[in-house]
Structures are given as structure tokens and as C-alpha cells.
């Protein structure tokens with residue numbers, strides 16, 4: 001144990017901070033809260049996300065009305081209008097769901113009150129991994145295991161640093177790791193100058209056909225089956241995987257095409273085959289914008305993952321039919337509750353349905369203009385909410401599944417959290433039911 | 441201030457030596473009190489003819505955390521068939537072998553249980569476990585942190601560090617994760633599997649760290665004992681499920697060298713290799729050893745026929761068993777240099793020789809261990825079967841003819857030859873009350889739970905007498921949690937947030953410097969997030985009561 005470590009606690013030039021803006025949830029970098037910006041990470045994702053916040057809390061007001069610059073209202077009026085929309089809906093959809101554990105806990109209660117269907121803004125990508133897991137299972141690994149064990153990292157069809165910029169630093173080999181590490185980019189570019197690759201050898205190998213074909217080919221060869229023409233570099237890769245002590249196959253659910261679940265199953269087969277003789281595991285990059293968090297919380301509360309509905313007849317899980325786009329296109333829902341607390345960029349999908357939007361303060365101005373309606377059909381209520389890790393504490397799940405990272409606010413925020421708004425809506429709906437019940 | 445009286449019940453309260461005495465039980469503000477018979481109370485319940493016990497306590501049930509949630513995700517088929525309750529107090533929550541946390545709380549409470557303990561909380565997954573337990577309504581809860589496979593611990597052992605230092609580490613880990621105790625799972629074996637080792641016997645070397653499971657068990661048992669943690673080291677021994685594992689189970693008992701140890705799901709570790717199938721019951725041999733060793737307590741991990749899912753930290757054994765799973769799919773993971781996870785669906789079949797024998801072995805253990813204070817009733821939910829099968833299990837233990845009927849339905853060789861046939865013992869209500877509340881409370885150090893003496897928490901279950909013990913224990917007439925009526929005849933009446941039991945052993949904080957260094961060099965979470973503060977625990981646990989448990993040997997100490 002050598003003293004290679006930075007001091008524990010706030011650094012002189014800023015504060016250690018936990019970044020909520022991608023599921024790596026980096027908690028070792030320093031934030032200059034006065035800008036705010038990271039001091040010791042050049043992560044472009046974090047920089048872009050932080051640009052939507054100031055040194056002080058953002059001022060924001062609730063809006064009611066159908067268009068940009070809708071009528072400014074106070075918080076109580078906004079809650080009342082939102083409750084109107086939910087109470088009038090026969091089948092609401094809760095989507096976006098970019099929030100933290102507390103937000104999902106409260107939204108599940110609200111979903112029970114209104115019989116909602118729940119999907120996440122990254123639902124399509126999440127379903128690749130969820131459906132593969134439901135059909136075959138998975139063998140996965142986590143960042144610290146990669147740091148200490150991986151001698152071969154195979155990035156399949158993606159350079160994880162493209163969307164998870166600090167990926168390679170977060171799983172960089174431990175200082176006293178005995179073995180070296182080879183990183184193979186299969187069907188992806190090994191971008192130069194990425195931090196965390198020091199001391200690792202990198203190599204690019206082209207796909208043989210598309211990603212699906214390549215995974216199938218690797219699977220066949222690992223299982224010892226002969227298959228037509230195999231490019232020599234892939235044949236050599238198979239040999240390296242078999243000889244490696246711990247192969248990690250990194251893939252990214254959002255980069256897969258429509259039949260992504262089949263590729264995910266193929267990756268799982270590679271890992272299972274390797275594990276009969278040596279050690280291997282998969283690492284799926286995904287679950288951003290609170291996607292894994294929403295999936296975990298919904299699963300433990302209800303027993304079923306995202307794309308489930310809380311109906312009067314019971315819980316229903318429909319991994320394909322309950323996709324946001326499909327529900328809207330099918331006219332299967334009649335109101336939308338959209339939650340996007342990490343930034344102003346995740347705007348709700350185009351729809352003429354009445355909508356309640358809980359979002360970053362900047363999201364209000366981005367809501368698509370609508371033809372003149374206020375109230376009733378097509379109504380919009382925008383309620384600005386606090387961002388976990390900026391204006392509020394919270395918990396999020398890291399990309400590797402089991403690690404929950406606490407978030408601390410960098411300043412006091414007058415805005416309510418998603419959990420508080422959802423709880424306030426529950427209380428209003430309960431009051432209405434009580435009044436309606438009393439009137440009978 | 442609120443008061444209630446349960447009038448004229450038959451009180452079965454083994455912790456206070458009360459066996460069926462007729463009497464009243466009074467409660468004020470959530471605690472059991474003595475009230476004059478004439479004093480008016482806010483609520484009076486006529487429970488004449490009914491059996492009154494403390495609320496049930498499940499000391500080993502996988503109710504929350506990473507692998508339980510993975511089991512839910514793996515088996516949507518377990519959750520698809522569901523019906524929305526007509527009870528507005530219940531939020532929608534589905535599943536049989538791994539129900540959602542909400543359903544878990546409701547079903548336990550309806551059955552008369554008021555506390556359950558998650559036995560396998562990974563260090564790196566502690567927040568997740570507390571979040572799920574916090575969303576398990578009504579029940580008090582707590583967790584045992586899994587130690588004995590973290591690279592940092594194995595490294596300390598390999599380096600031959602002082603016992604005091606290792607003890608400080610264990611104390612730190614319990615505090616950091618807000619645990620109620622320590623569980624060791626396949627000592628050293630989860631780590632060994634990461635180094636591609638497929639088997640690890642009690643005296644075999646870990647391929648990398650060159651330490652043995654015996655050392656791991658010894659070190660942890662001693663640390664837990666010296667730290668004053670009331671619950672003995674909770675041990676999931678080596679070689680789970682392997683024919684002939686009785687030898688490693690006995691070697692594990694020996695490794696304790698007389699220190700307290702709790703061998704969990706012992707059924708899965710009680711196999712011999714006799715007979716033509718090389719798979720036999722070693723229950724008698726083990727029960728005799730347990731009888732002879734007062735430092736040992738056990739829970740059984742009874743299997744129940746039907747579909748379930750096994751969720752364990754024992755990656756080495758789960759990987760080996762994955763091909764036996766049904767349906768054929770499974771989840772495994774290597775986790776953060778401290779743990780592993782294996783989730784394998786399983787269907788226990790009456791006509792399978794192995795499953796039938798496992799069933800018989802579990803019951804033999806229950807019935808051959810003499811002292812009920814050292815046997816806790818569990819199915820290792822969901823690994824042997826779901827907790828909702830406890831009433832059925834109770835009937836098997838209390839009713840010899842029912843047991844024989846069930847045995848007759850099994851694989852013919854087992855039905856004809858199992859030692860279980862010869863065992864005449866039928867457990868009494870008193871013994872059942874010990875195994876389901878008094879003993880687990882005592883083994884956990886919960887002085888004011890699992891009993892009905894004055895001052896105890898008013899966690900109470902009231903059962904209508906029924907010769908069919910399964911029916912009786914399925915639907916208690918009343919269930920009270922801290923004095924509040926939470927279930928009545930199988931219907932939820934209130935859903936208070938449960939409390940979190942945990943211990944706070946003392947340790948030398950000097951250990952933190954080297955742990956921080958290790959963390960920076962090897963782990964992936966900032967060391968400042970290694971410890972869950974009380975405030976954070978409270979938010980994870982949904983604002984439920986924090987219930988720090990008194991340490992052994994600490995109360996007497998001058999402040």
C-alpha cells in the first residue's frame with residue numbers, strides 16, 4: 001500500500017463533488033462551484049451539463065398554458081393545474097423519469113394514485129439489456145473489478161469514452177496490478193489522448209460484417225465451432241480471449257440497433273463460454289439520465305421493471321408496447337407527466353396531449369409551442385424542479401448496477417425536488433378523492 | 441397516549457417462560473405495560489381462545505439489495521400474474537418467490553411477522569440494501585454485511601496483520617455499512633472464483649492470497665465476538681450443495697474453536713455421499729454435533745417444492761449450479777473487489793431424488809437438534825422457498841401424520857428410506873414460538889423484541905386456535921406493530937415505516953488512513969462515500985426509526 005493518493009476531503013481549489021450527469025457518477029473530481037466547472041477533469045459531458053447552471057440557484061417560475069411564455073403562475077396554482085390534468089386522465093403516461101431514487105419512490109406512489117404507465121427517456125436502450133437479461137441472464141462486472149483484474153478489455157462496437165468520457169480513468173489499472181492490459185476496440189475507434197489509457201496497449205479491429213455477425217462469429221469460434229471464413233485478426237482475438245485471465249466485454253446499449261437484445265444475448269454467450277475455462281464478464285454502458293435508478297426503484301417497489309403500468313386489474317409489464325413513442329402513436333394514453341430534472345435538454349416528445357412537465361428551470365422555455373389552448377385538451381403545466389447533485393441531495397445508481405452513490409447539493413435551491421412535487425400532487429389527489437367521496 | 445388491552449388470550453412467550461397461561465396483555469404507546477384490570481383503555485380486543493405471541497422475526501431472509509432485485513428482473517414471469525389488491529392501503533406490488541418490497545412487507549405482516557433481516561449485504565451495495573429495506577413497509581429490518589471475500593481483508597490476512605487491526609477493520613465495515621451483524625459466504629471462495637478457482641475446501645489455499653477458509657472464519661468469528669456484536673458470525677459454509685459437504689461443515693464448526701457461530705441454511709451443507717446415488721443425509725451427524733456444541737446455532741433453509749429462485753453471494757457455487765437451473769437462465773457478477781452474486785432460478789420437484797432428500801434433511805435438522813433456542817425457522821427465502829410457506833413448514837413440524845402424508849408423495853427411494861420416517865417428534869406451540877421469535881431475538885441481541893414482557897415493544901401476533909396449524913399461522917386474527925394494528929385476518933390495516941436495527945461497535949479510527957489509501961489505489965468509489973452516516977441511513981430507510989442495538993459487554997462498562 002503506497003501513498004499514491006490525493007487527500008481525502010475538499011481540495012484547496014474547490015470541493016470534491018459527485019457528478020450526476022452520466023452513470024459513471026464520478027465522485028473523485030473537484031468542482032469550482034463559482035463557475036461551476038470541474039477543475040481536474042476535462043469531461044465534455046460534465047462541462048456541457050454544468051453550463052446549464054450558475055454559481056447561484058437559477059430563478060424559475062411555474063408556467064401554465066400551451067405555449068412558450070405561458071402564463072406565469074405561483075407554485076400552488078401550478079400544482080392545482082397539474083392535479084387537474086392527472087385527475088381528468090383515464091390513462092396517464094409517466095415518462096422521461098430523469099430523476100433520483102427519492103423522485104422515483106414518490107412517483108410510484110403517484111402512479112398508483114392515477115393508474116399510470118411508466119417508461120424512461122432511455123427506455124429503448126434500457127430494453128436491450130433488460131430483455132436480454134430476462135431471456136438469458138447476464139454475467140457482469142464492476143469498475144473496481146476491472147481496475148484490479150482485467151487484462152483484456154474488449155470494447156464492442158463502441159468507444160465507451162465517447163459517451164462516458166471518464167470511463168478509462170475510472171477503471172484504469174490499479175497501480176500495483178501485476179499484469180498489463182490490452183484494450184481492443186472492435187468496430188470502434190481508439191480515440192487518441194483519452195485519459196486512463198496510459199500503460200495499456202490499444203488496438204483497433206474491424207467488424208466482420210455488422211456487430212451482430214461479429215458477435216455470432218466470435219461466439220461460434222469460442223465454442224469451438226467451425227464457421228466459413230474467419231478474418232485472422234478475429235481468430236487471433238479468440239485465442240487472446242481464451243488465454244486472458246479476465247476479459248471484460250464493454251458494450252453500450254444505446255449504440256445497438258433495433259434488434260439490440262439479440263446482440264446483448266450474443267455477448268452474454270461469449271462471457272458464459274469463456275467462464276467455463278477462464279474468467280470473463282460484461283460491462284454495459286447505459287442507464288444514463290437516471291435510467292438505471294428508475295428501473296431499480298420501480299423493480300423493487302412493484303416487482304416489475306420499467307415499461308410497466310399500474311392498472312386497476314393489476315401490474316402489467318410490456319417491454320415493447322409500453323414504449324413512450326408507441327403509446328403516443330397508438331393513442332393509448334391521454335395525458336403525459338414528463339420528468340427531466342438533470343438539464344433542460346430532454347424535452348418531452350411531440351404530443352397534443354395535456355402534459356405536466358417537471359423539469360430543469362431552462363426546460364420551460366424549450367417546450368414546443370402549441371396552438372392556442374389553455375386548460376383542457378392540450379394544456380401544459382411546467383413546474384421547475386431542483387437538480388440532484390446541484391440544488392438537492394439524492395441517490396443515483398452507477399452504471400455497474402449495485403453501487404448507489406450519494407449526491408450532495410452545491411448550493412441551497414429554493415426549487416422543490418421531484419419527490420416533493422410528486423408528494424404534493426399525491427396529497428392534492430387524495431384531497432379531491434376525499435371531497436368526492438364525502439359528496440356521495 | 442394510546443392504550444390497548446388483549447383480553448383473555450393464551451399467552452405463549454418463551455422468553456419469559458410463559459407457556460399458554462391465560463391472561464391479559466396491555467399496551468401503552470407501543471410498549472407492553474401492566475395495567476390494572478379495571479383501568480379503561482382506548483381499544484379492547486377480546487382474544488379469548490386465541491394464542492398470543494410476540495411478532496415473528498425472520499433472521500435470514502433475502503428481502504433487499506442487489507441480488508434480490510436482479511432476481512426480480514430475471515423472472516418477470518414470477519410477477520406477471522398478479523391482481524391489484526382492493527385494499528387502498530396497499531400499493532401495487534407483485535411476485536411470489538421475490539415479491540416487490542411493498543408486497544414483502546404486506547405478506548410478512550399478514551402472517552404475523554414484524555421483523556426480517558437481510559443476511560447478505562455487500563459492502564459496496566449497502567446503500568441499495570438499506571433503500572430496499574426502507575421500502576419494505578411495516579417490518580423492522582437490518583442486515584449482515586458480507587465480509588471475508590473483500591480483497592482488502594484477504595490482503596490483511598495474507599500480510600499477517602495483527603488481530604487487533606483486522607478487528608478494527610471489521611468494526612469499521614459494520615459501522616460504515618450500518619450492519620446488524622457479519623455474514624461470511626463461502627469464506628474466501630467468492631474472491632477465489634474471481635481468480636478462476638472453482639473449489640475451495642476449508643483447509644485449501646486461496647490461489648492468490650494463500651489463505652484458507654479456516655483462517656477467514658476464525659478471524660471473523662473472533663473479531664465479531666471481541667467487538668461485542670451480539671449476533672454471532674453468520675456463516676454460509678464452504679461447498680454449498682456439494683455431496684459430502686458435511687465434512688467441510690464440521691471443519692467450519694471446528695474452525696470456530698468454541699467461539700459463537702451461527703451456521704445458516706444448514707440444510708444445504710448437510711450432505712453425505714452414501715448410497716448408490718452418492719448423495720445422502722448427514723442431518724443426524726450434524727445435529728449431534730450441534731447438540732454437543734453450545735457455541736453453535738443454526739437456521740435450516742428448508743426447501744419447499746415448487747418454483748423459486750436462488751440468490752446468493754456465492755458466485756463460485758452458483759456458477760457451478762447454473763446448469764441445473766430452471767428456467768435455464770442466470771445472473772452472475774463480480775462486485776467491487778468485495779463480493780459476488782449469483783441468481784439461479786430453481787424448481788424443487790417432489791419426484792427428484794435430490795430435492796426430496798433435501799426436503800427430508802431440512803426437517804430432520806429441525807427435529808433432531810434438541811435445543812430449540814439454537815434453531816431458527818427459515819427457508820432461506822427465496823433460496824429454499826418463499827417465506828409465505830412458513831405456515832406450511834410449521835405444520836410439517838407440528839404434525840407427524842401430515843408430515844408422513846407429504847413424505848409419501850416424494851421420490852419413492854426417499855419416501856421409503858429417509859430417516860425422517862422414524863422421527864416421532866412433533867414440535868409444540870411453545871417450541872415454534874421459540875424458533876420463530878424468541879430465539880432469533882436472542883441470537884440477534886434484540887432484548888425488547890421477540891417477547892411480551894413488560895417494557896417490550898408491542899409487536900404482537902394473535903392467532904385463532906386451529907388444529908390445522910398451517911391455516912392457523914397463515915392468517916392471524918390480529919397483528920400489532922409497536923402497538924398499532926397493522927393486519928387483521930389477512931388484511932392490512934396500516935403501513936407504518938419500519939425501523940432499522942444496526943450496531944455501532946467501537947474501533948480504532950486509525951485504520952481509516954490505510955483504508956482510504958487502499959480505496960484510492962484499488963476501488964472505484966471515493967473514500968468519502970465509504971461510510972453511510974446516520975442521516976443518510978435515515979433517508980435510505982425512508983425516515984423509519986433508527987434502532988442502534990446494544991453491544992454485548994458494553995452496558996456494564998463505565999462511561
Ligand code: SF4
Nearest residue numbers: 019022025026043166
Ligand atoms: S464521465 Fe460522466 S460522471 Fe464523470 S464527470 Fe463526465 S459526465 Fe460526470
Ligand SMILES: [Zn+2]
Nearest residue numbers: 625676705752
Ligand atoms: Zn447464504
Ligand SMILES: [Zn+2]
Nearest residue numbers: 559705820823
Ligand atoms: Zn441466504
